[in-house]
Amino acid sequence: MALRHISLHINGHSVQVEAEENTPLVYVLREELGLKGTRLGCGQSQCGACHVMLDSVSVPACDTPLWAAENKALLTVEGLGQPDALHALQQAFIDEQAAQCGYCVSGILISAAALLVKCPQPSEEQVRQALDPHLCRCGAHNRMVRAVLKAAAVGAAT
């Protein structure tokens, strides 16, 4: 349980954290780095609320140990876009009003962004498959799927 200095590349910035290397990434992001956009849902990698992008792959931060993120490109929802420069996905989610409570949205945006990196013009079915690890209890699924397709149409991946 020794503490270790670990280098992270988060949202384009390099940061050093000192933590036990098996600490799940979600706690490091939320508690050490104050990046609260990554939500803690179930802590069992079953709901998708905490997904972050690690080298272009969407992974649950509750089930990713800190060491696994070392020296990789880590993207959280905070790095996706800024208030004055929204990512096309964020803009599409606003346009489609694609949420109700929004607790699941951070993770869904990350998986959608990872999909568009891999597959810039996905079919509706591909979007649904990519978002299938994510639970939404408010029932905003169809709006989110529309929003992802809309963002793809304006070239979100580029």
Next chain:
Amino acid sequence: MSSKMSESTLNIPVVLPGSLQANRRLSQWLGFHADGRVTVRTGKVDLGQGISTVLAQIAADELDVSVARICMQRASTLQGPNEGMTAGSMSVQDSGSALRQACAEARAIYLNLAAKQRGLTAIQRAELSVLDGEFVSSADESIGSYWTLADDALLELEATGIAKPKAVADHTLTGQTVLRLDMPGKVLGQADFIHDMVLPGQLYGRVAHPPSPGAVLLGVAMDTINALPGVVTTVRDGSFIGVIARTDYAAVQALKKLAAAARWDEPATLPDMHAVPAFLRAQPVHTTLAGERKSDTPGPSLTASEASRTAEGAQYFKRSYARPFLAHASIGPSCALARCQANGNGEITSVEVWTHSQGIYNLRPDLALVLGLPAAQIAVRHVPGAGCYGHNGADDAACDAVLLARAVPGRPVQLQWTREDELTCAPFGAAMAVDLQAVVDADGRISDWQHDVWSNGHSMRPGRSTTPVLHAAALLEKPFARQVAINMPLANGGGAERNALPSYDFAQWRTHCHRALTMPLRTSSLRSLGAHCNVFAVESFLDEMAEQLGVDPLVFRLRHLSDDRGRAVLNAAAAMADWPNRHAGERREGSGMGIAYARYKNTSAYCAVVAAVHAEAEVRVEQLWIAADVGLVVNPDGVRNQIEGGAIQTVSWVLKEAVQFDRTRVTSRSWEDYPILRFSEVPKVDVQLVSRPGDKSLGAGEATHGPVAAAIANAVADALGLRMRQMPLSADALLQAALADPR
């Protein structure tokens, strides 16, 4: 004499709309600022349904300012109107109407002041208009604004009811889609949830809840827990045990050890999960006649002998339906913050609580009872959490937080539940069993009808009794007696009997509600309360009768429905789905369509649904066509979002969901054991709003739950010829039904 009379007439308080009646001071609702902003306070809280935006829109419309100027304040017991619960789809009705009136009065007060300062005549005053907060004369001259005249003292008045809100035709924002004010923050991942709050000196707590509903703590060695890294202290009060640490991660790690160290006595208190309807029928019950209609010229009745009914060409029908216990299953765990202050003797003198409760004013008195403190010493503030869909663990978590924070006076403690806590300790939606009986006369009309519903109560909200109902209250060293859930009076929407009264014109009918007086699992309000299962039962039953009579299900419904608004939504949904031609052409094996209708609470939104399903080993809902009439629509996209979301949530309930338990423990403890609908399983949803701008706004959030449930069951019957009378319509249930089917 005459002057005396007029005086007493003046003293009769005016009945004011919605929550303004009980919260009459205008400054409770709004205030203007010199910098061009308007503060608007309501007692209703955002639960993810977007109510803040709708209320901002109403205020902006009535004040004639842009929505961007409105700053919605979060509800707090320290300020703002007390509007009780945010529940039952009542917010636009209660808070919206109050806010409209309060804003109309504030507008008049400010305009009168501006006119007086300028020495305008009454005619000139009447000609003033307001342009984004600027007061403009008929000569197009600005004579001031809310901002130049801003003065809190102006609104330290009670509402009078004299100023009249705008006519519907003069609304500029109402009926327009205003994008949700909180949406940018949500997509940017801003720290807007209660889970994200960090106060100076904050600590983090976790509670090891009893592993089963009746469990009593035998012992736990706290010393080993206190020695764990990051742990500040542990708390034990009877069977309530928890840990406080410097970080949430340390608290979570310590919780695992604490849970493993605790030894519990666990009596078997739960019924057979597979025989819940029989269990409910066997319990001692409190029976009420929820409603009835008698006829002077009764047709064939349920009380007549079978021989006489047969002689009259009448037919008798009886069927039973049921639903299981359901979990609220929020994606975010319940969470709260608490900070206690103590005096020199270590006695708690005041408490602050931050919570995502639906009712901060209801939570406060229950906390006061648990702590033995006057309610006035407890301040409760609302902070958004994840969607709650009714009375979930939010209030219980607030109590847990306070019980932990008591151990560290002066330090704020954040308390979060685990996924397992969420699925096992929070109140559940009550299981229900429904018996329906009807007599159909020789003309194919229902001449008599009886609805009997067995269920635990659907309300165990805090703040309604002298005994607190919070989860921890029964666990303390000096425990409070466990309470049994009740049903709210039918005038307030009822509980188990919600929508157990027919939405149709039956010549005679009666409804009995049998509320169970034992409660093995805690039950409380889950979105739509009893309406979900009652409408499932009623609308399934109508289809069963229609099939036997050889009548189209739509025709059979319209035959018994004279309410034009109900007929309109039924016809609209049928038209959307091309209902008359649904069996035209070659039918795909296993596909079917079903229709259903209800007026929510019998007094609120009208909703009709057609469902298309494909069913083989399991049921897949492919499409829903929904027509709804919610009266005056303030924000069309907000209403659509609520209706779509409610419908999709219902598909999840109907196809997949049931709380699992053995005789001791709830065994559905993770998303693996309590699966909900996923993206790949979500149907296409088409919504048509039947516009009624001349009628008052009706809540949209719960209108779909009953009709969607029944439309799916009716579609499955159409597809497979199998009548599913118990939810969920899971693969297992389908197999059981197929094996039991005599055909």
